[in-house]
Amino acid sequence: MTEHFSFPTLLQMLDERSAAFRAAVAAAPSLDADVPSCPGWTLYDLANHLSEGDRFWAYIVLNTAPGDEWPSKDGLVAPREREALITWLADSTEQLLAALREAGPDRACWAWWQPLASLHTGAAVARRRVHESLIHTYDAQLASGAPQELPTTEAVDAIDEFLATVCTNTVPWPHEPATMDYHAAEGGSWRQTVDAAGNRFTRLTAAEAAESKPTAAIYGTASEMALLMYKRVPNDALRTEGDADLLERLQNSG
CATH class of the missing domain: 1.20.120.450 (dinb family like domain)
Incomplete structure (x- = not known):
């Protein structure tokens, strides 16, 4: 984490x-x-x-x-x-x-x-x-x-910082409420929640990550995950479970 x-x-x-x-x-x-x-x-x-x-x-x-x-x-x-x-x-x-x-x-x-x-x-x-x-x-x-590849230490923090700075806001989400989980292979999981109150995130413990049932989840290395967030790699470059269209909706919301 x-x-x-x-x-x-x-x-x-x-x-x-x-x-x-x-x-x-x-x-x-x-x-x-x-x-x-x-x-x-x-x-x-x-x-x-x-x-x-x-x-x-x-x-x-x-x-x-x-x-x-x-x-x-x-x-x-x-x-x-x-x-x-x-x-x-x-x-x-x-x-x-x-x-x-x-x-x-x-x-x-x-x-x-x-x-x-x-x-x-x-x-x-x-x-x-x-x-x-x-x-x-x-x-x-x-x-x-x-x-x-991005250095692991910086890449893990890049995921967290992107969610905190770029994503977190009080702009109402225009779709059904949803959650997206991000799992970095080197350690670290995050949940992004979007609803009428806006866009926010939480850091998940290993137990929470194992038991979570989000709308969608993405798995990859920290470098891949950070590059995905900044649209440097295509969305299908990482393994996704659940609602395959949620990531694109999130990317198009900002």
């Missing part, structure tokens, strides 16, 4: 995932390579997006408060020469890490998600950026033709 990581561990993970992204960019045959998992984007576009996000959130954690209007981005564009781009990426990550260290884990800030299972704090931003970098590193590797 996933545990919440300490703030220093999240910062270390963010640094490591960002370094892995830069390594994928450095190894790619061309910055003009298409990114299959991000249709219409080249590897350069992906790198510009990730660096823009790092700089955007660096500003947010130090300069905003919950309830503020959606902040504008700085409009800076990453350089197109590979060596300069890699330096730009490293500087972007360092700006974010420095801002997070200054803000600390508990400082409140603006965020786009509802603060239900994931709060509007520096720690939640750090966790969100770990997984943004995690998934986009996979995208960059895919553009080079050499995708790798």
Whole structure:
């Protein structure tokens, strides 16, 4: 079962995932390579997006408060020469890490998600950026033709964080109430519930997971499960039991 990581561990993970992204960019045959998992984007576009996000959130954690209007981005564009781009990426990550260290884990800030299972704090931003970098590193590797499985520790937390940040909300579910269970082979099970009250999740114990009778359930490695949630692998890539259409309805609801 996933545990919440300490703030220093999240910062270390963010640094490591960002370094892995830069390594994928450095190894790619061309910055003009298409990114299959991000249709219409080249590897350069992906790198510009990730660096823009790092700089955007660096500003947010130090300069905003919950309830503020959606902040504008700085409009800076990453350089197109590979060596300069890699330096730009490293500087972007360092700006974010420095801002997070200054803000600390508990400082409140603006965020786009509802603060239900994931709060509007520096720690939640750090966790969100770990997984943004995690998934986009996979995208960059895919553009080079050499995708790798997600590291297990980060992948397990990516499942939990996705359910907490991306999924949890109070938007009424327009269909019949349903439950979806996710079972990661390395350990960890979660139940997502959707009904008139919205979308929420719980972490299941091993006993609860064994006895559960959800509307549908998905089984796979943590890497496969996280990639599925981010629509990086097709829905039929993992074993599903129960209502085969529930996953697509969930994906189309957000």
